[in-house]
Amino acid sequence: MPLSIDLQATNLQGTAPQETVAGLPPNTLLGVHHIALNVKDMAASCRFYGTILGLHELTGDEIPETLVKLVAEGKVTNFRLPDGTILDLFGEPDLEPPHPDPTRQFTRANHLAFDIAPALFDQAVEVLQRHQVNIDHGPVSRPTGRGIYFYDPDGFLVEIRCDPG
Numbered sequence: 117m118p119l120s121i122d123l124q125a126t127n128l129q130g131t132a133p134q135e136t137v138a139g140l141p142p143n144t145l146l147g148v149h150h151i152a153l154n155v156k157d158m159a160a161s162c163r164f165y166g167t168i169l170g171l172h173e174l175t176g177d178e179i180p181e182t183l184v185k186l187v188a189e190g191k192v193t194n195f196r197l198p199d200g201t202i203l204d205l206f207g208e209p210d211l212e213p214p215h216p217d218p219t220r221q222f223t224r225a226n227h228l229a230f231d232i233a234p235a236l237f238d239q240a241v242e243v244l245q246r247h248q249v250n251i252d253h254g255p256v257s258r259p260t261g262r263g264i265y266f267y268d269p270d271g272f273l274v275e276i277r278c279d280p281g
Contacts, residue, residue, distance in 0.1 A: 137246045144240070145230040149277055150202035152226035158207040162193050165203060171195035174202075181259045227265065227273035234281020237262050244276075 155161040165171045174194040179187050183204070186192040195203040206226055232240055241255055241264055252273060254264035263277035 138243075139247070140240060140243050144236055145232055145276070147231055148201050149229040149231040149275075150204055151228060152204040152206060154208040154211055154226050155205045156209060156211040158190060158193060158205065161205050165195050165205070171197060171203065225272065227275050229263070229275040229277050232276050232278050234261070234278040237276070237278045237281075240264070240276050 153161075162173070166173050172195060174196060178196075179194060183192050183194065187194065191207045193205045193207075195205070197203060204226070237255070244251065244264065244266055250267045252265040252267060254262075254266075256263050259280070261277055261279045261281075263275050265273055265275050268274055
């Protein structure tokens with residue numbers, strides 16, 4: 117599925133042609149892969165998500181290889197939601213309380229990750245670059261796949277990732 121650059125003959129003001137860069141085609145992103153939250157008190161958060169909300173805590177071979185060491189050190193805990201989405205809790209003991217201004221929404225979230233087919237990963241990276249999206253880091257390759265991290269217009273960290281392909 118090739119990505120293209122469309123050239124408009126004129127813009128709405130009737131001035132010189134303007135380049136329009138195509139985005140990812142509809143239905144390219146497969147769904148939310150995982151949600152990562154920073155938490156101040158890992159034990160309290162594990163009780164909340166595991167015991168109170170009844171989410172399945174990943175243990176043993178269920179833990180992604182890239183997180184085994186951090187889980188063993190108590191810095192990360194992973195839960196699986198019923199739809200298969202993974203919730204990652206990252207321990208940040210020095211985390212400040214949420215800002216009292218409710219319009220500052222992203223004080224607790226780490227990033228949102230979207231799944232993509234491995235064959236389309238490089239195209240997604242190209243689209244981000246063409247749109248001059250602010251890249252945080254990546255693309256990176258790990259045993260669990262490839263990913264690229266970037267910011268949305270509000271400065272919220274987003275990831276597009278794929279399984280090894």
